[in-house]
């Protein structure tokens with residue numbers, strides 16, 4: 411049984427449509443980030459779809475936009491991102507800039 415809370419997010423660098431992004435809990439963020447850092451991409455997608463009732467394409471959108479390093483854009487060399495779901499000022503890529511270590 412999945413949770414039902416979603417945000418709609420868009421990335422200017424990807425297709426300009428909205429995707430469903432679940433409102434992940436801190437624990438879920440930790441798990442997903444660790445999987446991504448370890449390059450277990452299919453597991454990230456599986457985990458998201460187990461927890462939340464989203465389509466494959468939405469889970470993949472989340473996977474692609476999670477920052478591996480807090481503050482560092484997932485696409486370019488910008489390393490001063492502060493907000494949580496933020497568009498990079500340089501490359502316009504959306505970043506799931508989860509601040510996990512300070513919480």
Ligand SMILES: [Zn+2]
Pocket residue numbers: 421422423424475503504
């Ligand atoms: Zn994107």
Ligand SMILES: [Zn+2]
Pocket residue numbers: 483484485486487488498499500501502503
């Ligand atoms: Zn960038």
